Amino acid sequence: xxxxxxxxxxxxxxxxxxxxxxxxxxxxxxxxxxxxxxxxxxxxxxxxxxxxxxxxxxxxxxxxxxxxxxxxxxxxxxxxxxxxxxxxxxxxxxxxxxxxxxxxxxxxxxxxxxxxxxxxxxxxxxxxxxxxxxxxxxxxxxxxxxxxxxxxxxxxxxxxxxxxxxxxxxxxxxxxxxxxxxxxxxxxxxxxxxxxxxxxxxxxxxxxxxxxxxxxxxxxxxxxxxxxxxxxxxxxxxxxxxxxxxxxxxxxxxxxxxxxxxxxxxxxxxxxxxxxxxx
Numbered sequence: 001x002x003x004x005x006x007x008x009x010x011x012x013x014x015x016x017x018x019x020x021x022x023x024x025x026x027x028x029x030x031x032x033x034x035x036x037x038x039x040x041x042x043x044x045x046x047x048x049x050x051x052x053x054x055x056x057x058x059x060x061x062x063x064x065x066x067x068x069x070x071x072x073x074x075x076x077x078x079x080x081x082x083x084x085x086x087x088x089x090x091x092x093x094x095x096x097x098x099x100x101x102x103x104x105x106x107x108x109x110x111x112x113x114x115x116x117x118x119x120x121x122x123x124x125x126x127x128x129x130x131x132x133x134x135x136x137x138x139x140x141x142x143x144x145x146x147x148x149x150x151x152x153x154x155x156x157x158x159x160x161x162x163x164x165x166x167x168x169x170x171x172x173x174x175x176x177x178x179x180x181x182x183x184x185x186x187x188x189x190x191x192x193x194x195x196x197x198x199x200x201x202x203x204x205x206x207x208x209x210x211x212x213x214x215x216x217x218x219x220x221x222x223x224x225x226x227x228x229x230x231x232x233x234x235x236x237x238x239x240x241x242x243x244x245x246x247x248x249x250x251x252x253x254x255x256x257x258x259x260x261x262x263x264x265x266x267x268x269x270x271x272x273x274x275x276x277x278x279x
Contacts, residue, residue, distance in 0.1 A: 016206025057215025069129035088158035107193030126193030133186035159198035181273035
């Protein structure tokens with residue numbers, strides 16, 4: 001999906017790169033597959049802000065996307081390619097032979113009129129879902145299940161893909177989008193192809209207002225605050241935390257760059273090669 005640039009007649013247009021939306025075929029979602037989406041403003045059930053810089057934004061409805069693809073060997077027709085405000089990729093509305101409609105993530109190259117199907121003996125083409133034991137080695141896949149039957153969890157963002165590297169003793173080794181090599185059970189389902197809207201990473205908002213449309217509030221650097229408001233605040237002029245060369249911290253005292261993953265995580269047994277290799 002290409003991006004379009006604008007003449008720099010205003011400061012916001014100078015660097016703005018927005019999608020053309022030319023692959024979108026309708027602007028009205030399927031009513032039966034939408035549900036209201038309540039805004040939290042970053043607050044928990046006690047009314048306290050637990051996630052900063054969230055608030056406002058355009059009203060949305062959540063699209064019920066089928067990540068499980070549990071209708072086996074039932075062919076479906078692609079009716080529309082639609083914009084989803086809740087995710088970076090596009091979604092496709094499909095209708096099965098028994099007239100049941102569903103949303104799926106739209107892979108690159110999927111068009112209206114194409115047919116998709118889920119099952120073990122299906123053709124490995126974009127949009128089809130199949131277990132890892134049936135996917136040819138070296139195939140690009142997305143929407144991968146972590147456990148059989150739990151629904152796709154891995155590689156769902158715009159432009160992402162994983163690659164099936166090998167199979168051995170009931171498990172498949174998959175090269176993740178991050179570069180990590182991870183084992184999955186061979187009965188886990190995955191969808192063939194790369195997630196669409198691959199140019200999303202090259203988009204340039206161009207102005208602060210577009211972030212507010214998305215519900216993203218302004219972020220102020222801790223260095224610009226007073227000492228009472230942030231550990232990095234204060235000091236004469238541009239300084240590091242009160243004028244001294246102290247370690248930068250978050251408002252809650254965590255050192256910047258501190259590892260947040262548990263040392264003995266049960267999922268370590270499935271990771272064959274780390275994203276960041278030790279030197």
